Amino acid sequence: MIEVKGLTKDYGPIRALNGLSFKIEQGEVFSLLGPNGAGKTTLIKVLTTLSKPESGTAIVNGFDVLEQPIEIKRRVAVVPQENNLDRELTARENLLIYAMLHDVPERDRKISEALETVGLSERRDSVVSHFSGGMQRRLLLGRALLSEPSVLFLDEPSTGLDAQIRRQLWDIIRKTKREGRTVVITTHYIEEAEALSDRVGILSKGNMIALDTPKNLKARVGEYVVEFVNGKGEFIQHMCGSREEAHEIAKGIESAITVRRSNLEDVFINLTGERIE
Amino acid sequence: MLLYKRRLLRLGYLISTMVVPIVYLVAFGFGLGKSVQLQGTRYLDFLIPGLVSMSSMINSYTWVANSLNLDRLYFKTFQVFIQSPIRPVSILVGEVLASVVKGLLTSVLIIVAGLITSPGFSLTPLFIVALVLNCFLFANLGVITGMLSKSHEDIGTYSNFFILPMAFFGGTFFPVDKAPPLLKAVIYLMPLTHTNILIRKTALDGEALASFVVLVAYAALFLVLGSRIIRKYSE
Numbered sequence: 395m396i397e398v399k400g401l402t403k404d405y406g407p408i409r410a411l412n413g414l415s416f417k418i419e420q421g422e423v424f425s426l427l428g429p430n431g432a433g434k435t436t437l438i439k440v441l442t443t444l445s446k447p448e449s450g451t452a453i454v455n456g457f458d459v460l461e462q463p464i465e466i467k468r469r470v471a472v473v474p475q476e477n478n479l480d481r482e483l484t485a486r487e488n489l490l491i492y493a494m495l496h497d498v499p500e501r502d503r504k505i506s507e508a509l510e511t512v513g514l515s516e517r518r519d520s521v522v523s524h525f526s527g528g529m530q531r532r533l534l535l536g537r538a539l540l541s542e543p544s545v546l547f548l549d550e551p552s553t554g555l556d557a558q559i560r561r562q563l564w565d566i567i568r569k570t571k572r573e574g575r576t577v578v579i580t581t582h583y584i585e586e587a588e589a590l591s592d593r594v595g596i597l598s599k600g601n602m603i604a605l606d607t608p609k610n611l612k613a614r615v616g617e618y619v620v621e622f623v624n625g626k627g628e629f630i631q632h633m634c635g636s637r638e639e640a641h642e643i644a645k646g647i648e649s650a651i652t653v654r655r656s657n658l659e660d661v662f663i664n665l666t667g668e669r670i671e
Numbered sequence: 672m673l674l675y676k677r678r679l680l681r682l683g684y685l686i687s688t689m690v691v692p693i694v695y696l697v698a699f700g701f702g703l704g705k706s707v708q709l710q711g712t713r714y715l716d717f718l719i720p721g722l723v724s725m726s727s728m729i730n731s732y733t734w735v736a737n738s739l740n741l742d743r744l745y746f747k748t749f750q751v752f753i754q755s756p757i758r759p760v761s762i763l764v765g766e767v768l769a770s771v772v773k774g775l776l777t778s779v780l781i782i783v784a785g786l787i788t789s790p791g792f793s794l795t796p797l798f799i800v801a802l803v804l805n806c807f808l809f810a811n812l813g814v815i816t817g818m819l820s821k822s823h824e825d826i827g828t829y830s831n832f833f834i835l836p837m838a839f840f841g842g843t844f845f846p847v848d849k850a851p852p853l854l855k856a857v858i859y860l861m862p863l864t865h866t867n868i869l870i871r872k873t874a875l876d877g878e879a880l881a882s883f884v885v886l887v888a889y890a891a892l893f894l895v896l897g898s899r900i901i902r903k904y905s906e
Contacts (some may be wrong), residue, residue, distance in 0.1 A: 439906055442754055446905040467756040478747035495755035 395420045396441060396545065396576070401450035403436055403600075410436040412600035413450065418593075420544075423567070423577045425587040427658055428597035429668070434580035435475060437597070438547050441578070442472050455544055468496075471538035475549040475580075477530050481523040485514055485533055488522060489540055496541040504540055512536035512566065528559035535566055545576045552586055564590060584658040594658060598666050612656045615664040620644050622651040633664065692726040692781050696788075699844060716791035720798065720870045721843035723778050723785070724805055728863055731774030732809040732816075732834060735766050736826050739817025750906075759901040766817075767810040767897075774806035797879060801870035804886045808862055811893035818900045842867030862889045 396418040403411040410433045418424045426434045439445035441452055443463035451458065457465040479488050489508060493501040509515045512532040522530060531551065538546055548567070552560045567590055571577055581587055587594050588608050595605040604611055616633030618640040624630050633656065634640040640653050663669060699718055742749040752762050785792045816829045840854075841847070841863030850858055858864050865882035872879040 444750060444754055444906050464756050464758070467754055472754060474747065474750065476747045478751055480746075480748055492751065492755075495752065495757060497756070 395453075395455065396578070397451075397453045398441075399451045401437075401440065401452055402448045403433075403440060403445060404448050405436075409600050411440070411447070414600075414602050415450075416595060416602055416605055418576060418578060420576055421571070421574050422592040423571050423579065423590050425591040425594045426578065426580045426597055427582065427584065427587045427594050427662070428580075429582055431599075432597040433600040434597055435549055436600075438472065438549050438578070438580055442470055442547055443467060468541075469543060470545045470547060471541055471543035473531075473534045473538045473546070473548045473551055475553065477527075477534065479522045479530055479533060479537075482521065484519050484521055485509065485525075486518040488533065489537055492537045493540055498541055508536040508540045511539060511569075513562070528555050528562075531555060531559070531563065532566075535563065539570065543575065545578065546570055548577065548579045550580055550582070552581065552583055560586070584662075587658055596658070596662055596665065598662075598668075603665050604661065608658060611658060611661045615656060615661050617656055618653060619656045619660055620647070620651060620653050622647050622649050624649070631660070631663075633660065691729070692722045692777075693784065695722055695725075695844075696781070696784065713789070713791055715789045717846075717871070718844065719781070719785035719789055719792045721867055723781050723802060724863060724866045724870050725838050725841075725843045726781055727774040727778045727802055727806050728809045728866070729834060729838065730777045731770045731806040732813040733830070734773045735770035735810050735813035736817040736820070736829070737823075738770075739766060739814060740820050740823055740826050743818070744820075744822070753901075753904060759904070760898050763811075763814060763894075763898050763901050766814055767807065767894075770810035770813060771803070771806040774810065775802070778802055778806075795873055797872045797875065798870050800883070801866050801886070804883075804890060805863070805866040805870075808866075808886060808890040808893060811890060811897045814897035815893060815900060818897070818904065837861045837863040862886060 398417070399415050401411050401414040402409070412433075414433075414437065426437065428434055436445060440447050440459060441454055443459050443466055446460065451460075453459075454466045455469050457469075459466060480491070483491070486505060486509070489505045490501065492498075493505060498504050506515070506518075509518050512535055514529060514533055514536065517525070517529065522533065525533065535548075535551070538548075551563055551567075555563065564586070567577055567579070577590075579586070579590060591608060593605065593607050594611060596603050596611070604614070606614075613635075616635050618634040618637055620632040620634060620640050620643050622630055632640075632643055634643060637653075644651050644653055659669065696718065699714070739749060752765075753759070782794065786794075812833075816826060820826050820829065840850075840858055841861045842858070843863070847855065847858045847864055847867075862885070865885045868882040869879055869886065875883075
């Protein structure tokens with residue numbers, strides 16, 4: 395479990411995290427959704443002990459990020475936003491170094507399993523610089539799974555990937571959850587947050603402005619959206635609590651309309667007045 | 672080691688580290704040295720230990736400074752280590768030892784060249800001690816600048832301010848005891864000056880002992896500072 399209380403992190407005059415307080419339960423897939431600069435990566439860095447907060451506490455699986463960082467590092471793994479594989483080494487060698495750093499037992503077997511899980515067994519002896527972006531991201535995930543972490547952090551895992559690779563990544567994440575691990579994902583793809591998450595925390599400018607299941611978040615603002623362009627050429631969105639309400643509103647509009655189910659971006663816009671992307 | 676093994680197989684990698692000292696050896700040792708004698712000895716015999724000191728300083732310092740800077744700021748591979756369940760001092764020890772090996776390896780090549788070209792040049796116990804201590808000291812300094820630099824350009828700036836003056840004024844190319852008093856005071860603050868004193872000694876006299884103590888003090892200071900910087904690292 396992860397418990398955060400009053401967490402604050404500054405970068406000079408900029409407050410990246412503003413007194414965050416929330417919990418993530420063991421075994422859940424928790425997404426942090428928000429635009430660039432919301433504080434998602436900063437929060438991951440604090441929870442994985444890469445960054446020290448100015449104030450507040452963060453407890454990961456019972457260990458404090460400031461007092462017991464090594465205990466946390468034994469139990470978590472990170473798939474970072476940047477590709478930090480060693481490009482001059484092979485896939486197997488990258489995993490070997492990680493396995494040595496994390497004191498993974500039965501290294502050779504675990505490395506083979508990790509490569510199998512992410513579908514890179516045949517490329518084990520290929521130098522990483524020859525890998526495509528999708529292959530490198532899969533290798534990053536395989537590396538993170540090598541130490542069998544209790545908590546897996548994924549920072550923008552789908553950025554730059556095509557739809558097929560993204561789906562493959564999601565399948566691996568779902569498998570990881572079935573193994574009982576806690577998964578924390580930062581993303582600005584609403585589809586990803588909706589597809590994978592038990593709960594979603596919406597971050598904006600360092601503040602957690604909402605936290606709940608995707609279904610409950612959407613129910614707060616309305617499960618349906620009626621969209622149309624009014625007589626002045628303005629794009630209007632009307633949130634509705636039910637399909638019947640949406641149809642009633644739609645009847646009164648003469649221009650072309652779209653009635654659809656609401657999504658997390660609608661939630662974000664309603665809460666902040668801004669778009670996520 | 673994995674990276675080192677792969678790079679060593681590239682011919683240019685090993686040879687490139689020797690180019691600068693060999694150029695100096697040829698230009699100053701064989702060129703200028705033919706007509707110069709220093710305190711009754713051939714200039715080449717004076718120069719070779721100095722080139723070993725200078726080269727080991729540059730290679731030990733530069734390798735780790737560049738490596739930490741690039742790995743931390745650009746490739747983000749440093750973060751793989753700092754987020755692993757190992758003590759921060761282990762990272763320091765690993766980086767320093769790798770850099771010491773690099774410094775020693777390039778020194779071996781120059782020493783071999785010296786043994787072939789200069790009958791007056793020989794390896795003494797003090798030579799080995801000075802060389803290893805020099806590599807260790809500058810590797811730790813490289814850790815400090817590698818960790819403190821905010822961009823890759825900063826590494827060059829630090830080199831220009833500290834490493835380059837030491838290379839030319841620290842007793843590599845000429846004895847420092849005849850320098851003007853004000854300059855001498857600055858020169859004797861430089862660690863490389865004391866390496867060059869110690870590396871040329873055949874016996875542990877008072878001067879050698881004083882230089883040894885200075886080098887150990889610098890090494891300890893840089894080690895403590897580097898260790899502290901890595902322990903307190905936060906993004």
